[in-house]
Amino acid sequence: MTRELARRIAFTIGALLLFRFGTHVLLPGLRPGDWLTGGPAAIGAITRLSIICLNLIPYLSAAILVQLVAMAWGRLNSLARSGERGRRRIARYTLILTLLIASFQAYGIATALRDIPNVVPNPDGGFVLTATVSMVGGVFFLVWLSELITRHGIGNGIALILSVNIIVSLPSDIAGIASLLQSGAISSGLVLGHIAFWIATVTIMVVVESARRNVRVDFAGRKIGDRVLPARSAVLPIKINSAGYLVPTTVAPWLWFLPLAVLTYVYGADAPLIESAYKQLKFGAPLHMILGSAAVFVLAFIYTAYVVDPEHTAKSLIRYGGAVPGVVPGEATADQIDRVASLTTVVGAVYLTSVLLIPEVFELYGIGLPYSMIINGGAALIVVCTVLDLRKQVRDLSLTNAGDERR
Template identity: 65%
Template sequence: MKTELARRIAITIGALLLFRLGTQIPIAGLNISTFSPTLDFISRLSIFALGLIPYLTAAILIRLLSVVWRGLNLLERSGEGGRRKLARATLGLTLGLAAFQAYGIASALTAIPGLVRNPDGWFVLTATASMVGGVFVLVWLSEQITRHGIGNGLALILSVGIVVALPRDIAGILDLMRQGAISSNLVLGHALFWIATVVVIVLVEGARRNISVQFGALNFGTRQLPVRDAMLSVKLNSAGS
């Protein structure tokens, strides 16, 4: 049991480290050194620049279509084969969305003076392919974490990106406060607002109602179970289950 747990932890950590490594690999053909690069600057121009957003968008669109489109709804309920077809449809839509976004970013990069060595069509093509490939690598990593690691791979990759950026964002806010660009009361108000929002979400998600249930007497051969009272916990908000 301990060996299996250690293996899953190692796979999860390794996949997350690969994700962080990929965020520091810039798109080929960029003159990043001339722009005093920071970690955040490089991550925005890396092969993982699109992140998992195209895949998540595609999954949400397919889910919404399955609600209003009877064919997709039946396909989702038709068993493992139907779910595989939906997964392929999600990946196909991901490819289209990722290619559209990557092409827009690559085209915009060519308009920045001095950033791209050779701002021609070949750079746009290779940059688009790199970012689209990065999306599918992240999808694969998230699946490996889900199947062989610990927890939900999509959630862990998204969480790592947020946690890594959090210290830098806090330092930036504190620097703006020292410069007088924003007031401390405004920052405190935002912090209290988001803390209260998280608390409300947790309370609503975990809200349950206990319903009293009474079991009648049961006979098992010569043994008789008396009448028993129990409490049935029912989740009020089933959206997150």
């Protein structure tokens, strides 16, 4: 292990411990004690309301919204691809939108807490203000901490924080399942079936996330200043799952729940059609599974086209003197890259849709176990991708000398 790698690992561990410490800092104005009623479950729910209870959700929502606007608005898309200066402006827009989303969510939570009897000892206007500011500050603290991890630590800071949230819930889930198994509420066969299922699922995730479809690219020799670069060959790697997980699975429910929310506002929640729609679209319902699968499948193609961007890639190859063997540079190259990416994304979209459906299939057929709400196929995929990224960075840093030279 190199000294640089050890330093980065130590920094990352320290930052994650600081994050976990923040989860135990209660919101100002909430003082659990004898005055808090509602039983152990209610007390546990209240005590989880730390200053970082919003986590990174507002920031991720803002980032997804900005990406959606960039996909639809060419000017913002060009800005995002215009280099470091453009990326800084995009980051600034994302933070402004994060502030708006976090403030809205924090104010709603603080107002709801104030109106619950025996939860806030002094439910005056001061509590709402301090709780809102604390929660918004907690979001920006996590954004800052994740950037520090990415820059000075090892791995992607946002992915690590999300993964830690998932991993820390595992012990309580395992303890709960063991308790139910001892009491006879669930069978040992069901538990063994889930263990085998998750081993197979994680194995498939590792294989798929590590797989690439490589497009060969030949670069002609050229002269840059006093340097002469010889002709060489390289590959353009295209991931099977280029769309990732968060964007398709986050945007998919918006396609029907946003129109449904508008209809609810217009006609009221008691309207028979609205009640029926919510019933048919609840988690685990067949219609929800069908719509969700179709939406994620299509969104995987749309977002892959944005991420890969064959036209931008073809122009970049021309700029650097590269060409796909046997394909005319320019539009023909863009068509070839688009064809390869589309065929590869068919497999990726099926894979991503299957991951999304795991908890719903368990719910539909009643074969699930009492996992926490965040333990599902998506959570497993986030952890797997985080571990693969960590492994890659550790390997790269282990093979790099102090002067950033490969051994």
